[in-house]
Amino acid sequence: xxxxxxxxxxxxxxxxxxxxxxxxxxxxxxxxxxxxxxxxxxxxxxxxxxxxxxxxxxxxxxxxxxxxxxxxxxxxxxxxxxxxxxxxxxxxxxxxxxxxxxxxxxxxxxxxxxxxxxxxxxxxxxxxxxxxxxxxxxxxxxxxxxxxxxxxxxxxxxxxxxxxxxxxxxxxxxxxxxxxxxxxxxxxxxxxxxxxxxxxxxxxxxxxxxxxxxxxxxxxxxxxxxxxxxxxxxxxxxxxxxxxxxxxxxxxxxxxxxxxxxxxxxxxxxxxxxxxxxxxxxxxxxxxxxxxxxxxxxxxxxxxxxxxxxxxxxxxxxxxxxxxxxxxxxxxxxxxxxxxxxxxxxxxxxxxxxxxxxxxxxxxxxxxxxxxxxxxxxxxxxxxxxxxxxxxxxxxxxxxxxxxxxxxxxxxxxxxxxxxxxxxxxxxxxxxxxxxxxxxxxxxxxxxxxxxxxxxxxxxxxxxxxxxxxxxxxxxxxxxxxxxxxxxxxxxxxxxxxxxxxxxxxxxxxxxxxxxxxxxxxxxxxxxxxxxxxxxxxxxxxxxxxxxxxxxxxxxxxxxxxxxxxxxxxxxxxxxxxxxxxxxxxxxxxxxxxxxxxxxxxxxxxxxxxxxxxxxxxxxxxxxxxxxxxxxxxxxxxxxxxxxxxxxxxxxxxxxxxxxxxxxxxxxxxxxxxxxxxxxxxxxxxxxxxxxxxxxxxxxxxxxxxxxxxxxxxxxxxxxxxxxxxxxxxxxxxxxxxxxxxxxxxxxxxxxxxxxxxxxxxxxxxxxxxxxxxxxxxxxxxxxxxxxxxxxxxxxxxxxxxxxxxxxxxxxxxxxxxxxxxxxxxxxxxxxxxxxxxxxxxxxxxxxxxxxxxxxxxxxxxxxxxxxxxxxxxxxxxxxxxxxxxxxxxxxxxxxxxxxxxxxxxxxxxxxxxxxxxxxxxxxxxxxxxxxxxxxxxxxxxxxxxxxxxxxxxxxxxxxxxxxx
Numbered sequence: 019x020x021x022x023x024x025x026x027x028x029x030x031x032x033x034x035x036x037x038x039x040x041x042x043x044x045x046x047x048x049x050x051x052x053x054x055x056x057x058x059x060x061x062x063x064x065x066x067x068x069x070x071x072x073x074x075x076x077x078x079x080x081x082x083x084x085x086x087x088x089x090x091x092x093x094x095x096x097x098x099x100x101x102x103x104x105x106x107x108x109x110x111x112x113x114x115x116x117x118x119x120x121x122x123x124x125x126x127x128x129x130x131x132x133x134x135x136x137x138x139x140x141x142x143x144x145x146x147x148x149x150x151x152x153x154x155x156x157x158x159x160x161x162x163x164x165x166x167x168x169x170x171x172x173x174x175x176x177x178x179x180x181x182x183x184x185x186x187x188x189x190x191x192x193x194x195x196x197x198x199x200x201x202x203x204x205x206x207x208x209x210x211x212x213x214x215x216x217x218x219x220x221x222x223x224x225x226x227x228x229x230x231x232x233x234x235x236x237x238x239x240x241x242x243x244x245x246x247x248x249x250x251x252x253x254x255x256x257x258x259x260x261x262x263x264x265x266x267x268x269x270x271x272x273x274x275x276x277x278x279x280x281x282x283x284x285x286x287x288x289x290x291x292x293x294x295x296x297x298x299x300x301x302x303x304x305x306x307x308x309x310x311x312x313x314x315x316x317x318x319x320x321x322x323x324x325x326x327x328x329x330x331x332x333x334x335x336x337x338x339x340x341x342x343x344x345x346x347x348x349x350x351x352x353x354x355x356x357x358x359x360x361x362x363x364x365x366x367x368x369x370x371x372x373x374x375x376x377x378x379x380x381x382x383x384x385x386x387x388x389x390x391x392x393x394x395x396x397x398x399x400x401x402x403x404x405x406x407x408x409x410x411x412x413x414x415x416x417x418x419x420x421x422x423x424x425x426x427x428x429x430x431x432x433x434x435x436x437x438x439x440x441x442x443x444x445x446x447x448x449x450x451x452x453x454x455x456x457x458x459x460x461x462x463x464x465x466x467x468x469x470x471x472x473x474x475x476x477x478x479x480x481x482x483x484x485x486x487x488x489x490x491x492x493x494x495x496x497x498x499x500x501x502x503x504x505x506x507x508x509x510x511x512x513x514x515x516x517x518x519x520x521x522x523x524x525x526x527x528x529x530x531x532x533x534x535x536x537x538x539x540x541x542x543x544x545x546x547x548x549x550x551x552x553x554x555x556x557x558x559x560x561x562x563x564x565x566x567x568x569x570x571x572x573x574x575x576x577x578x579x580x581x582x583x584x585x586x587x588x589x590x591x592x593x594x595x596x597x598x599x600x601x602x603x604x605x606x607x608x609x610x611x612x613x614x615x616x617x618x619x620x621x622x623x624x625x626x627x628x629x630x631x632x633x634x635x636x637x638x639x640x641x642x643x644x645x646x647x648x649x650x651x652x653x654x655x656x657x658x659x660x661x662x663x664x665x666x667x668x669x670x671x672x673x674x675x676x677x678x679x680x681x682x683x684x685x686x687x688x689x690x691x692x693x694x695x696x697x698x699x700x701x702x703x704x705x706x707x708x709x710x711x712x713x714x715x716x717x718x719x720x721x722x723x724x725x726x727x728x729x730x731x732x733x734x735x736x737x738x739x740x741x742x743x744x745x746x747x748x749x750x751x752x753x754x755x756x757x758x759x760x761x762x763x764x765x766x767x768x769x770x771x772x773x774x775x776x777x778x779x780x781x782x783x784x785x786x787x788x789x790x791x792x793x794x795x796x797x798x799x800x801x802x803x804x805x806x807x808x809x810x811x812x813x814x815x816x817x818x819x820x821x822x823x824x825x826x827x828x829x830x831x832x833x834x835x836x837x838x839x840x841x842x843x844x845x846x847x848x849x850x851x852x853x854x855x856x857x858x859x860x861x862x863x864x865x866x867x868x869x870x871x872x873x874x875x876x877x878x879x880x881x882x883x884x885x886x887x888x889x890x891x892x893x894x895x896x897x898x899x900x901x902x903x904x905x906x907x908x909x910x911x912x913x914x915x916x917x918x919x920x921x922x923x924x925x926x927x928x929x930x931x932x933x934x935x936x937x938x939x940x941x942x943x944x945x946x947x948x949x950x951x952x953x954x955x956x957x958x959x960x961x962x963x964x965x966x967x968x969x970x971x972x973x974x975x976x977x978x979x980x981x982x983x
Contacts, residue, residue, distance in 0.1 A: 047072075540578035691726060717736070
């Protein structure tokens with residue numbers, strides 16, 4: 019088959035190819051027609067051929083190599099051109115078999131191919147130059163260009179650069195490159211289609227910067243950075259493609275001189291819409307050329323619009339250096355986005371887009387550093403570009419006296435107005451500050467014992483002062499309604515923090531009435547109050563009311579134009595929280611919380627609401643036992659909270675406490691103890707060690723140390739904490755939990771006699787009042803354990819039966835709490851001699867547990883071994899004990915180091931029983947079997963471990979054959 023003729027004379031192909039790529043990069047047929055009509059005079063002869071190719075090309079073709087490519091029209095001689103001359107699915111190119119065409123551009127075609135020589139399996143993007151280029155042009159130049167791309171790619175190895183695998187030339191002289199096949203979308207399309215918030219867009223752009231910086235570090239300039247060459251994979255990872263026109267930055271690089279036939283005739287080696295002014299003017303290419311392209315991409319990511327509208331400026335600028343860099347904030351679609359872009363991001367983008375290469379960032383690394391500074395709220399290197407700076411620069415460039423005079427006049431007028439406005443604001447603020455000062459002096463003068471009605475020092479509480487002062491706000495600030503609203507809301511918030519719901523509601527309604535009268539029903543205070551009411555409904559145990567209130571707020575938030583605001587972000591967060599009573603809404607809950615986080619990242623990145631959103635996402639993951647995801651989200655929340663200008667210590671205490679619990683559930687006890695210790699330290703530092711909010715964090719810290727086997731560190735903490743607690747009859751839920759945790763640990767180390775009064779007091783306290791509905795059943799499980807260890811089996815059965823019924827009513831059988839309860843019940847049956855009942859419960863537990871690697875499943879296997887030992891079935895005991903030890907090796911989640919000692923004792927008993935059964939009837943002098951020797955060694959190992967973790971006098975230390983836990 020003869021190759022089809024080119025649509026233009028061969029010597030004009032380089033110019034035609036570059037112009038065609040630029041036209042194909044435009045979004046639609048109308049834009050292409052407009053650009054075609056404005057071709058430079060020296061390219062006018064190409065217009066008919068370009069129009070013919072465009073007419074035969076789908077109108078939606080983009081400029082990426084994964085887009086459908088142009089189809090040559092009928093040749094001038096009347097023959098039909100082959101769309102993919104000489105190539106078809108199944109054809110072999112080197113060791114690869116073609117599967118399907120991915121796309122094509124002016125210089126080549128890309129096919130999806132797979133390795134076909136049996137060496138290994140891999141799919142690749144196989145890049146091939148057009149056959150007609152090899153036939154009709156300088157074939158050596160084409161091969162040189164492909165060889166240069168091969169050599170460049172071979173020197174680049176980066177996770178965000180499409181990998182180079184292989185290269186070669188077929189026996190017919192067809193060069194080919196095998197590259198990583200990247201499924202994905204252009205970065206701008208990905209961000210637009212997924213409605214990514216600003217922070218996530220900048221994170222993706224950071225991956226692009228890393229990739230380009232890697233190339234620059236190896237002296238490679240890409241020269242064609244554009245969205246179509248930056249794909250985002252379904253996993254959200256960036257891949258930089260197509261180094262086909264890259265050049266080395268070495269001064270002595272001959273290839274970089276663009277001296278081949280492919281670069282003559284004034285062609286632009288780049289997509290003109292994304293080219294730097296020096297590229298369009300034919301000037302030298304440096305790292306700054308890629309910086310300019312990155313600036314164009316950054317502008318598009320920030321605004322969803324190209325920096326320079328229309329085709330003409332990009333395709334044929336009369337003076338490229340006159341293209342004034344636009345401000346991204348001017349293209350912002352919403353006020354919130356305008357605020358986010360104005361200032362630093364404007365300045366960074368404008369510096370990257372400077373027409374003069376010397377005025378841009380000196381390197382990609384410098385651009386990345388400024389973006390990092392912006393994210394961390396540090397001063398950036400780029401100078402902020404203000405409106406007046408832009409006007410001054412414009413006037414200097416054009417040197418028009420009228421424009422200069424106008425700018426000066428406007429500046430003087432604006433300056434005068436600004437000074438007057440600032441003076442007015444200063445007077446207003448001074449008046450308000452004086453009024454607030456007088457008000458505060460009046461508040462605290464009520465505590466002065468020298469005044470009439472004053473009480474002795476220390477006898478007047480903060481609440482009393484607040485009561486007296488709140489009543490005077492309306493009268494004192496009658497002439498300043500805005501300040502009155504602010505003070506009423508502040509006082510209401512203080513009452514809420516004090517737990518004074520009645521006073522909170524009264525002041526809240528007063529300030530809301532003022533707001534409604536003055537500003538209408540869509541004011542932020544009213545919308546915020548609605549969100550607070552929804553939160554209060556949830557905390558009061560009425561999630562249905564919470565959802566009803568949120569549904570009523572949906573339309574007002576939209577009508578107020580606040581869909582892209584922190585208010586809507588809080589709405590989404592509450593939407594996720596208030597569905598937690600609906601097990602079938604897990605996916606909807608997580609989606610709502612993630613929408614809240616994304617919106618916070620866009621409108622209030624790193625602020626308190628953003629922290630809370632990540633904390634709630636962590637809670638949601640934890641409730642679904644996705645501990646890895648929960649810990650990652652919680653760490654993100656901690657990182658944001660630590661960076662807040664005004665750190666909220668109570669919030670950090672909660673976050674570190676949650677992280678510690680997640681780590682504990684994951685079995686990472688040492689890390690858990692560190693996190694919980696930090697939470698306890700914060701609590702004691704902020705509220706004092708004697709305050710109830712400090713008791714639970716310290717109890718959890720001590721318990722985790724004890725779970726890890728560190729009695730020496732844990733017990734003093736517990737003992738000091740017990741001295742701070744109120745008497746049992748006055749106990750709060752926090753005190754009851756602290757007592758329960760100490761009692762449960764005393765039982766675990768073999769001192770149930772000391773544990774019993776603590777657990778009984780905790781159980782009584784939880785019956786009076788508990789923080790959570792599961793507190794009582796968890797405590798009863800621990801109390802039943804202590805009673806059983808004391809030999810009071812009837813009482814143990816009674817208490818554990820109550821706990822078991824409660825677990826069965828509230829938790830799924832396969833859930834971890836239910837599995838732990840079933841294991842403890844089966845152990846009680848075993849201890850009371852009900853071997854059949856114990857075996858049945860152990861087997862059912864193993865069958866239904868959601869995770870076979872949980873600690874209590876492993877304990878169930880050990881329990882089956884104990885049942886077999888009690889029946890004299892040593893072979894079965896041996897098998898079950900082996901299963902238990904294997905389970906411990908694969909253990910995931912919660913554990914107590916003492917459980918491993920227990921498994922060793924059970925295994926030792928099985929080994930001894932089986933070995934001794936084999937010796938029965940033999941002479942007394944017969945040497946012990948290997949199983950007996952192994953069993954005795956394992957028993958000694960368990961005893962040595964127990965000496966480190968258990969209390970002196972514990973049965974694990976005093977009874978060699980003790981098999982209890």
